[in-house]
């Protein structure tokens with residue numbers, strides 16, 4: 001990272017990007033037109049600030065690009081931040097978007113049959129194996145995690161395992177698949193994340209952006 005290179009802001013594709021749009025414009029960032037075209041194959045976008053460009057990546061990859069310093073700052077859910085636990089990341093602003101929770105869920109019938117106090121080993125399908133292992137290890141339960149990248153709710157129905165750990169918002173996806181929420185692990189929102197080295201080497205610019213995002217998040 002050198003002081004005269006462009007600052008790179010990494011943003012997630014998908015649902016968060018839609019909620020983020022008003023905050024971006026509130027912070028005075030206007031991406032070039034192609035940024036809002038979902039069919040565009042372009043991945044790097046200029047902005048109205050000659051010294052700032054945006055890259056659009058998958059939500060988990062935002063944390064990785066920023067942690068390794070390939071992007072200077074970005075936006076990620078604390079589900080992603082908890083899963084990676086990168087020490088290089090600083091998350092100074094809760095943007096108050098992307099509200100959901102990370103929960104353990106299971107088929108309704110299972111709850112009647114089982115006493116969670118007696119578990120010693122369980123198998124869980126999830127996109128979040130590290131959080132899941134830590135969560136259960138804290139109470140002395142060994143969780144064997146099967147990593148899936150989506151459609152976790154299918155796993156109990158098809159006999160892959162009895163439990164899942166996944167994001168829940170309205171609960172509609174769980175209900176539609178005959179599952180119930182057993183336990184909440186964490187409340188989730190999206191955060192502005194910053195590479196700690198970038199903050200040290202370019203404090204004026206980085207603190208300027210942190211302040212702007214913090215102001216628009218407070219005003220929203």
Ligand SMILES: Nc1ncnc2c1ncn2[C@@H]1O[C@H](COP(=O)(O)OP(=O)(O)OP(=O)(O)O)[C@@H](O)[C@H]1O
Nearest residue numbers: 014015016058059060077079080098099100167169
């Ligand atoms: N139902 C939801 N309601 C609100 N926020 C959510 C919901 N699901 C996910 N999120 C937030 O949005 C982020 C991205 O969600 P998700 O992983 O489902 O998107 P995606 O487009 O499938 O991502 P990818 O393609 O990178 O896997 C999550 O990390 C979480 O912080």
Ligand SMILES: O=P(O)(O)OC[C@H]1O[C@H](OP(=O)(O)OP(=O)(O)O)[C@H](O)[C@@H]1O
Nearest residue numbers: 150151166167168169170171172173174
């Ligand atoms: O409680 P709800 O309001 O139903 O929301 C929860 C669903 O939203 C997310 O999935 P998404 O729609 O992003 O699809 P994915 O499975 O591809 O991640 C999450 O993984 C749940 O499946």
